[in-house]
Amino acid sequence: xxxxxxRLFLAxxxxxxxxxxxxxxxxxxxxxxxxxxxxxxxxFLETTALCRVLPGPVFANTAAHIGARLGGVLGGVLALLGVxxxxxxxxxxxxxxxxxxxxxxxxxxxxxxxxxxxxxxGLILATMLHxxxxxxxxxxxxxxALVVFVTYGLxxxxxxxxLLLTVPVGMGLYWQEAAENxxxxxxxxxxxxxxRG
Amino acid sequence: MNVGExxxxxxxxxxxxxxxxxxxxxxxxxMARVIIGNGWVTRQEFADGFxxxxxVPGPNMLAVLxxxxxxxxxxxxxxxxxxxxxxxxxxxxxLVWGWAWxxxxxxxxxLRKALVPISMGLSASMVLVLVQLSVDTLFWGxxxxxxxxxxxxxxxxxxxxxxxxxxxxxxxxxxG
Numbered sequence: 555x556x557x558x559x560x561r562l563f564l565a566x567x568x569x570x571x572x573x574x575x576x577x578x579x580x581x582x583x584x585x586x587x588x589x590x591x592x593x594x595x596x597x598f599l600e601t602t603a604l605c606r607v608l609p610g611p612v613f614a615n616t617a618a619h620i621g622a623r624l625g626g627v628l629g630g631v632l633a634l635l636g637v638x639x640x641x642x643x644x645x646x647x648x649x650x651x652x653x654x655x656x657x658x659x660x661x662x663x664x665x666x667x668x669x670x671x672x673x674x675x676g677l678i679l680a681t682m683l684h685x686x687x688x689x690x691x692x693x694x695x696x697x698x699a700l701v702v703f704v705t706y707g708l709x710x711x712x713x714x715x716x717l718l719l720t721v722p723v724g725m726g727l728y729w730q731e732a733a734e735n736x737x738x739x740x741x742x743x744x745x746x747x748x749x750r751g
Numbered sequence: 752m753n754v755g756e757x758x759x760x761x762x763x764x765x766x767x768x769x770x771x772x773x774x775x776x777x778x779x780x781x782m783a784r785v786i787i788g789n790g791w792v793t794r795q796e797f798a799d800g801f802x803x804x805x806x807v808p809g810p811n812m813l814a815v816l817x818x819x820x821x822x823x824x825x826x827x828x829x830x831x832x833x834x835x836x837x838x839x840x841x842x843x844x845x846l847v848w849g850w851a852w853x854x855x856x857x858x859x860x861x862l863r864k865a866l867v868p869i870s871m872g873l874s875a876s877m878v879l880v881l882v883q884l885s886v887d888t889l890f891w892g893x894x895x896x897x898x899x900x901x902x903x904x905x906x907x908x909x910x911x912x913x914x915x916x917x918x919x920x921x922x923x924x925x926x927g
Contacts, residue, residue, distance in 0.1 A: 573808040574909055604846055607863050609771045610839020611810035618840035622847045630844040638836065641809030642816060646828060648803045649817040662923040664795075667802040669894065669919025671885040673912045674805045675878060676898025682874050683903050688867075695868035702872025706780065707879045713770050713781045717869075724865025725858065732861035 557592055557624040559632055565590060566617055566636030573637065578613035582620070582637075592624055614638060694727045756823040757830045763789075764815055764834030771812075771839070772866060777873035780880040782818075791822035798885035805912050812836075894918070 569581045579602065587598050605615035614634060621633025652663075690696050698720060706716045725732075763785060771778045783797055792800065797818070804814030812835060819831025846853070853859045886892050898911050 570809055578809060603863075604850065605839075605843050607772075607866055608839045608842040608846075609769055610836055610842075611812055613810050614836050615839045615843040619843035619846055622844035627844060630840070630847075634836065634840050638809055638813070638832075641807040641813045642832060644807040645804065645813040645816045646820070646825075648806065649800070649820045649828070652799065652803065652817070653821065662920060664799070665923030665926075666916045666919040667799050668885065668891055669915035669917070669922070670805050670912055671798055671802040671881070671915075672891040672894035672919075673898040673915030674802065674811070675881050675886070675895045676900075676911065676915075677902050677908055678874060678878055678881070679895065679899040680902035682871065682878070683899070686871065689871045690868060695871075698865070698868040699872040699875070702869050703875045703879075706873065707876025710780070710784065713778055717770065717772070720869055720872075721862070721865060724869055725861040728861045728864040729857075731864060732857050 555592060555624060557590075557629075559625045559629050562621055562625045562629050563632040563636045566621065566633040567639065569617070570637040570640040573613065573641070578611075578637070579616065582613070582616055586620055593620065698724050698727065753823075757826040760791075760819050760822050760827045761830035761834045764819065764831040765838065766834075767815075768835040768838040771835070772870055772873065777870060777877055779877045783880055783884060786818055786822065789822070792818055794884055796821060798881075801881065801885070890922070 565585050566582075569578070569585050573581045583598060586592050587595055593601075601619055602612065602616060605612050605619055608615050614637060617633045617637040618630045621636075622630030625632065690699060702716060702720055705711045705719075706713060767778045767782050767785075770781070779801075786792055787794055787797055800814045800817035800821075801811075803817055804811040807813055813832070815831040815835045816828045819828040821827075823830070882892075882895070886895060894915065898915060901911050902908060
């Protein structure tokens, strides 16, 4: 299906304006699948699962992917700009204000930001708790996660080194399972409202 | 604003962007080490930039605009965002055409499975560094746990984030 690029851009711009609090993925779903009917449900879930594997936020990746699918490379670029522009503009304004007026330690702004940071860390923890039963479903999965945490989180090895060591080992561990024909990506992982980052 | 500086910022964030598997902010520990080490932000500013990133719609990784701005002005901010978001977006667009080939390959299924627990380990590392950078009192340590509990039980993320900010404001008013 092909969609005019201007309509594509506007749809994603609207999503970018309201994607507060990590609801971005759900907003794309609402707009593209339910409202505009540019994609089918199953296609969307598979897209999300694939975009999760890529580096970068799933939200931005999904926008770029759907944009490119519906409007070519230019469509992908426009969709990405659309979802990022509102947040980026606001972020720049906030940053200018921060560096202009400063947030002195002990000031009100600093205190409020401490509270926001605590809540945001709680959000990451809660997301991990939700995912843990599925993500850490076997001994090898727990082991792999632990090795990453110890080398990267505790010992501060460079991320590139950690990934170069653990990704091939991990692929080796899952090589057997990957042979079984599971052609359908896990749809259940596709749509979590707490998608963040 | 100088071009060399901006290029340096772009390359640093391009590297973070390529390596940001597992939801985007998993490379936060390394990002913190590198950009604090480069003198682009202080520890406090890093934590504050992260917190500001929670206020804007879209991915909270937009915080890289803050870090880039601090490092090299407006050009630095745009360079940081470009470096951060480009690798994933280019990959996502490529998938439109490479998908059929990739889903058949055994290595790609193994990769997809392996990345799930690896990204859990990355997330745990990210929580650790964030706690070290921005939670310096027992009060906010408990705050993290309460926020986690509320979100886990299904309370809207926006409310919990706003609540955290409000609580911080009140705390600042009473102690300041």
